[in-house]
Amino acid sequence: MGVKLGLIGTGTVGGGCLDIINTHKQDFLHHYGIDLEVARVCSRNPEQAISHGYGDCFTSDFHDIINDPDIDIVIELIGGTTTAKDIVMGALAAGKQVVTANKALMATSGEEILDLADKMHCEVAFEASVGGGIPIIVPLKHSLISNEVSSILGIVNGTTNYILTLMAESGINYSDALALAQEKGFAEADPTADVDGLDAAAKIAILASIAFNTRITMDQVYHEGIRLILPTDLTAAQDMGYCVKLLALANRTDEGIDVRVHPTMVPLDHPLAAVNGVDNAIYVKGDAVGETMFYGEGAGAGPAASAVMGDVLETARRLQAGCQPFVGCTCTDTLPLVPMENLTTRYYIRFEVEDRSGVLAATANVFSNHDVSVYSVIQRGKNEGGTVDLVYITHTARERDIRKVLSDIRCLEGVLVDDSEPTVIRVQK
Amino acid sequence: MGVKLGLIGTGTVGGGCLDIINTHKQDFLHHYGIDLEVARVCSRNPEQAISHGYGDCFTSDFHDIINDPDIDIVIELIGGTTTAKDIVMGALAAGKQVVTANKALMATSGEEILDLADKMHCEVAFEASVGGGIPIIVPLKHSLISNEVSSILGIVNGTTNYILTLMAESGINYSDALALAQEKGFAEADPTADVDGLDAAAKIAILASIAFNTRITMDQVYHEGIRLILPTDLTAAQDMGYCVKLLALANRTDEGIDVRVHPTMVPLDHPLAAVNGVDNAIYVKGDAVGETMFYGEGAGAGPAASAVMGDVLETARRLQAGCQPFVGCTCTDTLPLVPMENLTTRYYIRFEVEDRSGVLAATANVFSNHDVSVYSVIQRGKNEGGTVDLVYITHTARERDIRKVLSDIRCLEGVLVDDSEPTVIRVQK
Numbered sequence: 001m002g003v004k005l006g007l008i009g010t011g012t013v014g015g016g017c018l019d020i021i022n023t024h025k026q027d028f029l030h031h032y033g034i035d036l037e038v039a040r041v042c043s044r045n046p047e048q049a050i051s052h053g054y055g056d057c058f059t060s061d062f063h064d065i066i067n068d069p070d071i072d073i074v075i076e077l078i079g080g081t082t083t084a085k086d087i088v089m090g091a092l093a094a095g096k097q098v099v100t101a102n103k104a105l106m107a108t109s110g111e112e113i114l115d116l117a118d119k120m121h122c123e124v125a126f127e128a129s130v131g132g133g134i135p136i137i138v139p140l141k142h143s144l145i146s147n148e149v150s151s152i153l154g155i156v157n158g159t160t161n162y163i164l165t166l167m168a169e170s171g172i173n174y175s176d177a178l179a180l181a182q183e184k185g186f187a188e189a190d191p192t193a194d195v196d197g198l199d200a201a202a203k204i205a206i207l208a209s210i211a212f213n214t215r216i217t218m219d220q221v222y223h224e225g226i227r228l229i230l231p232t233d234l235t236a237a238q239d240m241g242y243c244v245k246l247l248a249l250a251n252r253t254d255e256g257i258d259v260r261v262h263p264t265m266v267p268l269d270h271p272l273a274a275v276n277g278v279d280n281a282i283y284v285k286g287d288a289v290g291e292t293m294f295y296g297e298g299a300g301a302g303p304a305a306s307a308v309m310g311d312v313l314e315t316a317r318r319l320q321a322g323c324q325p326f327v328g329c330t331c332t333d334t335l336p337l338v339p340m341e342n343l344t345t346r347y348y349i350r351f352e353v354e355d356r357s358g359v360l361a362a363t364a365n366v367f368s369n370h371d372v373s374v375y376s377v378i379q380r381g382k383n384e385g386g387t388v389d390l391v392y393i394t395h396t397a398r399e400r401d402i403r404k405v406l407s408d409i410r411c412l413e414g415v416l417v418d419d420s421e422p423t424v425i426r427v428q429k
Numbered sequence: 430m431g432v433k434l435g436l437i438g439t440g441t442v443g444g445g446c447l448d449i450i451n452t453h454k455q456d457f458l459h460h461y462g463i464d465l466e467v468a469r470v471c472s473r474n475p476e477q478a479i480s481h482g483y484g485d486c487f488t489s490d491f492h493d494i495i496n497d498p499d500i501d502i503v504i505e506l507i508g509g510t511t512t513a514k515d516i517v518m519g520a521l522a523a524g525k526q527v528v529t530a531n532k533a534l535m536a537t538s539g540e541e542i543l544d545l546a547d548k549m550h551c552e553v554a555f556e557a558s559v560g561g562g563i564p565i566i567v568p569l570k571h572s573l574i575s576n577e578v579s580s581i582l583g584i585v586n587g588t589t590n591y592i593l594t595l596m597a598e599s600g601i602n603y604s605d606a607l608a609l610a611q612e613k614g615f616a617e618a619d620p621t622a623d624v625d626g627l628d629a630a631a632k633i634a635i636l637a638s639i640a641f642n643t644r645i646t647m648d649q650v651y652h653e654g655i656r657l658i659l660p661t662d663l664t665a666a667q668d669m670g671y672c673v674k675l676l677a678l679a680n681r682t683d684e685g686i687d688v689r690v691h692p693t694m695v696p697l698d699h700p701l702a703a704v705n706g707v708d709n710a711i712y713v714k715g716d717a718v719g720e721t722m723f724y725g726e727g728a729g730a731g732p733a734a735s736a737v738m739g740d741v742l743e744t745a746r747r748l749q750a751g752c753q754p755f756v757g758c759t760c761t762d763t764l765p766l767v768p769m770e771n772l773t774t775r776y777y778i779r780f781e782v783e784d785r786s787g788v789l790a791a792t793a794n795v796f797s798n799h800d801v802s803v804y805s806v807i808q809r810g811k812n813e814g815g816t817v818d819l820v821y822i823t824h825t826a827r828e829r830d831i832r833k834v835l836s837d838i839r840c841l842e843g844v845l846v847d848d849s850e851p852t853v854i855r856v857q858k
Contacts, residue, residue: 135721289735294723296722300719306575317756
C-alpha cells in the first residue's frame with residue numbers, strides 16, 4: 001500500500017512534481033522501495049490536472065484533501081500566506097505530513113507552523129523554499145549540525161542576479177535589463193518582490209533561523225533592492241576587483257545576529273563572484289567545515305520540483321518505516337538582532353556633482369565631520385551637462401555614521417541628487 | 430541516557446571529532462536534543478586520547494569497543510582496508526551503527542558492508558569518505574533522489590588540485606609543485622595515491638554507486654594521474670579557454686556507466702573551473718534539478734570531522750527516536766561499465782618533435798590514417814635543442830582510435846618521446 005499524496009497547486013512547480021512522479025514512480029519503488037500514490041490533485045485549473053493525467057482525482061476544494069483520512073502527505077504549492085496557511089495548518093491539525101515550497105509562509109508563520117507540527121508529531125519539509133533545487137535546508141538541518149555556523153551569504157534571487165549579470169556584461173541600464181528579463185520569463189510583470197529584495201529577505205530569514213537556532217521572520221530582515229544600481233557602479237566595482245551581487249547575508253556577531261539583503265560588492269576571487277545569470281548559490285561558513293558553497297539553478301519547474309519531491313520521498317520513506325519525525329523546529333534560542341544602524345562594514349558611495357572646484361573638498365569634509373575614514377575617492381567619467389560622479393570607498397564605518405554622511409551630502413551645494421541618491425553598496429570582506 | 434560512542438583512530442580526523450564533541454556537546458543537547466557520550470576511545474597512541482581528555486576511557490584494542498554491549502555507534506577513523514574492515518564488519522555483526530570516513534574500504538568492500546548492515550538493521554554512514562566536509566553523499570542519498578542523475582564531475586582530490594593550480598599560476602613544473610605541496614602538508618611523503626588518481630578513483634566509485642544505483646568498485650575505475658602534465662599544457666589550455674583539472678567523472682550513457690579519473694580540460698566558464706587550490710567540488714547533473722554543485726574544503730581535521738560528526742549526530746538522533754534505518758544499500762541495478770577504449774570525447778595530445786620539414790605532415794597523416802579528425806594543431810615554443818611541441822586537438826574521437834594514433838606517433842622519425850609521451854588530456858564539453 002503506497003504513501004498517499006494530496007497535491008495542491010498545479011502551476012509551474014506542481015506540474016513539475018507531477019511530471020517527476022509520472023516519469024520516475026517505478027524507479028522510486030525499485031531503487032528505494034518508496035511507493036508513491038497521487039490520491040488527489042487540487043487546483044483552480046482542472047485542465048492542468050487533466051493534462052498531467054490526474055483528471056480522475058481532481059478537486060477544486062483543498063478541504064477534500066486535508067479532510068481525506070487516507071492522505072498521508074499534503075504538498076502545498078499555491079504560494080502566498082493566506083489560503084496556503086489554511087492548507088498547511090489544516091493538514092497538520094489533521095495529522096498529515098506537509099511539504100511546501102512556500103518561502104513567504106515559512107518566513108512569516110514558521111514558528112506557528114512548526115509548533116503545530118511538533119505538537120501533532122508531524123513534519124513540515126520546505127527544501128524548495130530556498131534556492132530552487134539546491135539542497136541547502138537539508139544540509140543545514142542535518143549534515144552541517146556539528147558546526148557553529150558563523151556566516152551565510154546567499155545569491156538566492158535569480159531575477160536580480162540575472163539583471164545584475166546582464167548590466168555588468170552588456171553595460172545596459174537597470175530598466176532595459178529588467179525588460180529583457182521579463183521578456184525571457186526571468187522576471188514577473190510586477191517585479192517588486194524580486195528587485196526590492198523581499199524574496200531574498202524571506203529566504204535568508206529561513207536559512208538564518210535554521211543556522212543560528214533562533215527565529216527570524218522576514219519582516220525583521222533589513223532589505224534594499226537593486227533599482228538604484230547604475231552600469232557605472234558595476235564598472236567601478238570591476239575596476240576595484242569586485243562584482244556587485246544582491247546578497248542575502250546572515251552573520252553571527254558578538255552583538256547578535258546580523259541579517260540583511262542589499263546590493264553588495266563581492267571580491268572577484270570569492271566563490272560567489274562566479275555565480276552569474278539566474279543561478280543561485282549559498283555560501284556557508286562553519287567552525288569545523290570552514291567555507292562551503294551550494295550552487296545550482298534557483299528557479300524553474302524542474303529544480304523546484306526536484307526539491308519538493310526530495311522532501312516528499314524522504315517523508316514517504318520515513319512513514320513507510322513507521323518512524324515519527326525526529327527533526328522538528330530547532331529555534332531553541334532567542335538571539336538579539338543587530339540593528340542595521342549598528343552595522344560596521346566598508347561602503348561604496350557614489351553620487352553626481354557639478355564639475356567645479358570646491359565640491360570635492362566639501363564632500364570630503366562631510367566624511368571627516370562624521371569620523372568616517374575614507375579609503376579612496378575617484379572622480380569618474382563626464383556625464384551629460386558637464387557633471388561627474390564621485391565614488392567614495394570608506395574604511396570600516398558604522399551604518400549610523402554613514403547615514404549622517406549621506407544626509408549631509410544630499411544638502412551640499414554642487415551635489416546633484418534626486419530622492420534616491422547617493423547610491424550605497426556595502427562591501428563584503 | 431546518552432547515545433554511546435566508540436571512536437577508533439585519534440589522528441587528524443579522530444582528533445577533530447573529539448574537538449567538536451568537546452566544544453559543542455552541550456549545544457547538540459540544547460539545540461537538537463541529541464545526547465552524545467564518548468564511551469571509549471581506541472588508538473595506537475594513548476597520548477592523543479589523553480590530550481583530548483579521554484585518557485580514562487582509552488583502549489588500544491578495538492575489540493573493547495565492538496564487544497562492548499553499551500556502545501551504540503562505532504566511529505572508524507583508522508583508514509585502510511584490513512583492520513578497518515574488521516572493525517566495521519565486527520561492529521555491524523554486533524548490531525552497532527557505524528560511521529566511517531574510509532573511502533578505500535567503502536569503494537572496495539561497500540557491497541559486503543552494506544549487505545551486512547541491511548541484514549543487521551544497522552546503518553553505515555560515510556559522508557566523510559568523499560569531499561571532506563562537503564555534504565555530497567547525504568544530498569545524493571536524500572535531497573536529489575527524485576532525479577535521474579546523468580553526470581557527476583568531481584574535483585575530489587585536494588593534493589592534485591593544489592599542484593595543478595600552483596603549476597598554472599606560477600609556471601613551475603610538476604616536481605617543484607609537488608615538493609611545495611609536501612612542504613605545506615598538502616601532499617604525503619609518498620604521494621602516489623593522490624597524484625596517480627587512486628584516491629579520486631575510490632571517491633568517484635562511491636559517488637557513482639549511489640547516483641546510478643549500481644555497484645562500482647575502485648578497481649573498475651580507469652585512472653590516470655597528473656605526473657605527465659607540463660606547465661606548457663596548462664598554458665596551452667588557458668590559451669584555448671580551458672583549465673586543466675584532475676576530474677573524477679561518472680556519466681550515464683546508452684552503453685552503460687562511463688566512470689574514470691584523468692587530467693581533463695575544463696572550459697573556463699564551467700563552475701568547476703573556479704575551484705582552485707586544495708578546495709574540492711562535486712558537480713551533479715540531474716534530469717529535474719539541472720546543474721548543481723557542492724563546494725568546500727576537501728581535507729583537514731575540521732572539514733572531515735564536520736562530516737563524520739554530522740553522520741554521528743544524525744545516527745544518534747535516529748537511535749534516540751527509536752527508529753531503524755530507512756536508507757540502506759541502494760545499488761539495486763547492475764549496469765554495464767563502458768570500456769575505456771569505447772570512450773568518445775575530444776582529445777588534447779602534445780608531444781615534442783624535431784623542428785624540421787616533413788614532421789608535421791607525418792604526424793598529421795597518422796591522425797588521418799586512423800580516421801581521427803583534427804580540430805586544430807599548434808606548434809608551440811622552441812625547446813632546448815631546437816625542438817618544438819606539437820599540440821593537437823581532435824574533434825570527438827574514440828579512445829581506441831586515439832590509442833592507435835599515439836602508438837604510431839611514438840614510432841615516427843623526428844618525434845621525440847620518452848616512455849610516457851605523448852601527453853593526453855581529455856576535453857570536457
